Amino acid sequence: MQQGNALLKTHITKRISLEDKEFEHFLSFFSTKIVKKRQYIIQPDFIPGHRSFVTKGAMRAYIIDDSGNEHNIQFAIENWWITDYNAYIYQKPATMFVMAQEDTTVLQVSYENEMKLKVLNPKFETFFRIMAERSTAYMQRRVIERLTLSAEERYEHFLDKYPSMVNRFPQYSIASYIGVTTKFLSRMRKGRLGK
Amino acid sequence: MQQGNALLKTHITKRISLEDKEFEHFLSFFSTKIVKKRQYIIQPDFIPGHRSFVTKGAMRAYIIDDSGNEHNIQFAIENWWITDYNAYIYQKPATMFVMAQEDTTVLQVSYENEMKLKVLNPKFETFFRIMAERSTAYMQRRVIERLTLSAEERYEHFLDKYPSMVNRFPQYSIASYIGVTTKFLSRMRKGRLGK
DNA sequence: AAATAATATTGACCTACATCAACGGATTTC
DNA sequence: GAAATCCGTTGATGTAGGTCAATATTATTT
Numbered sequence: 001m002q003q004g005n006a007l008l009k010t011h012i013t014k015r016i017s018l019e020d021k022e023f024e025h026f027l028s029f030f031s032t033k034i035v036k037k038r039q040y041i042i043q044p045d046f047i048p049g050h051r052s053f054v055t056k057g058a059m060r061a062y063i064i065d066d067s068g069n070e071h072n073i074q075f076a077i078e079n080w081w082i083t084d085y086n087a088y089i090y091q092k093p094a095t096m097f098v099m100a101q102e103d104t105t106v107l108q109v110s111y112e113n114e115m116k117l118k119v120l121n122p123k124f125e126t127f128f129r130i131m132a133e134r135s136t137a138y139m140q141r142r143v144i145e146r147l148t149l150s151a152e153e154r155y156e157h158f159l160d161k162y163p164s165m166v167n168r169f170p171q172y173s174i175a176s177y178i179g180v181t182t183k184f185l186s187r188m189r190k191g192r193l194g195k
Numbered sequence: 196m197q198q199g200n201a202l203l204k205t206h207i208t209k210r211i212s213l214e215d216k217e218f219e220h221f222l223s224f225f226s227t228k229i230v231k232k233r234q235y236i237i238q239p240d241f242i243p244g245h246r247s248f249v250t251k252g253a254m255r256a257y258i259i260d261d262s263g264n265e266h267n268i269q270f271a272i273e274n275w276w277i278t279d280y281n282a283y284i285y286q287k288p289a290t291m292f293v294m295a296q297e298d299t300t301v302l303q304v305s306y307e308n309e310m311k312l313k314v315l316n317p318k319f320e321t322f323f324r325i326m327a328e329r330s331t332a333y334m335q336r337r338v339i340e341r342l343t344l345s346a347e348e349r350y351e352h353f354l355d356k357y358p359s360m361v362n363r364f365p366q367y368s369i370a371s372y373i374g375v376t377t378k379f380l381s382r383m384r385k386g387r388l389g390k
Numbered sequence: 391a392a393a394t395a396a397t398a399t400t401g402a403c404c405t406a407c408a409t410c411a412a413c414g415g416a417t418t419t420c
Numbered sequence: 421g422a423a424a425t426c427c428g429t430t431g432a433t434g435t436a437g438g439t440c441a442a443t444a445t446t447a448t449t450t
Contacts, residue, residue, distance in 0.1 A: 183439085
């Protein structure tokens with residue numbers, strides 16, 4: 001079996017128990033896509049056709065607001081899923097860019113195939129349900145952090161929680177993810193070094 | 196059928212199609228609870244045993260941070276679900292208070308019953324999956340708003356989107372929900388009137 | 391290896407929003 | 421219906437973090 005497929009298998013069987021055959025069936029609804037650094041798989045105004053599981057490389061999803069500022073919404077390295085979530089689940093035009101930060105390989109499932117999978121085997125439905133529940137919980141923690149922590153605390157927390165991300169994404173994208181400007185993040189970093 | 200049960204039925208059948216019998220089965224796993232104004236159904240350090248669907252009244256979920264400041268995380272009036280999401284799905288001690296803002300009636304499902312429902316009928320699993328997906332999408336929109344809008348824009352947006360909430364919850368809870376202090380919200384409101 | 395583009399740092403200044411402290415009105419409680 | 425509690429407003433002042441503008445630094449392309 002391919003390296004990347006094995007990652008998806010491990011990912012799924014951590015959440016639900018599957019026979020080898022069932023996983024093969026699941027996998028057959030996915031296709032492998034190679035994305036070069038700086039290429040986009042989702043762009044504003046186009047309906048996102050897929051949800052992508054990163055098996056190699058790094059991607060990020062960001063929006064550009066009315067003032068032209070970029071805000072990173074999501075990062076994804078190996079074993080993470082990425083898409084424009086709102087646009088994907090409601091099948092409406094994207095507002096985000098989803099871009100490869102490095103040469104990247106993803107396993108993609110189309111919206112139609114995902115729907116088929118959910119019907120085909122209740123276990124698959126369960127898998128997507130568990131993913132969605134955990135995503136909600138995750139997003140809620142993010143909202144809470146933003147409400148209760150200072151910029152510096154949010155940055156510390158990011159470093160603690162995603163040490164492997166820090167060196168793979170530009171600092172300005174991390175800054176916007178935690179909700180500060182690049183310049184201020186730069187200053188905070190200097191402050192830390194000074195201590 | 197009770198008034199409250201009918202609300203739950205409408206809520207579910209908007210999302211999945213169910214025979215009357217199936218709904219009765221679903222409902223049989225719920226119990227009705229009456230909560231007096233200012234009473235709590237979830238408190239920090241206790242594992243939340245239930246997820247609650249409001250059929251009458253209003254509740255809200257909030258945390259108190261290390262500085263003693265209250266941050267409202269969620270509101271719920273008729274037809275909304277409420278719980279401490281992280282604590283409920285991972286069955287760990289709550290960090291939130293969930294309090295009745297008015298005399299309230301809820302339909303509650305216990306964690307164990309919810310698990311049973313998900314196994315009993317794939318349609319029920321689908322229902323919870325759809326709920327979770329939409330919650331994720333909703334929470335992501337909230338993160339994006341916080342990143343891209345000013346305090347005033349967030350308040351305007353809240354008024355637009357939840358006009359029915361505004362008069363049922365104290366202003367300080369709405370302020371903390373959108374991420375400003377009561378005092379600043381008060382000033383913004385004055386500003387609006389001045390225009 | 392030079393040229394170009396992308397990213398990060400820095401200093402001077404600014405502002406959206408917070409904090410402190412006091413008060414007034416409205417609800418709730420007994 | 422008096423007392424207590426809760427809730428919203430207001431003025432004065434403070435600060436975390438933003439903006440503007442310039443310059444370093446680091447990758448990428450040729």
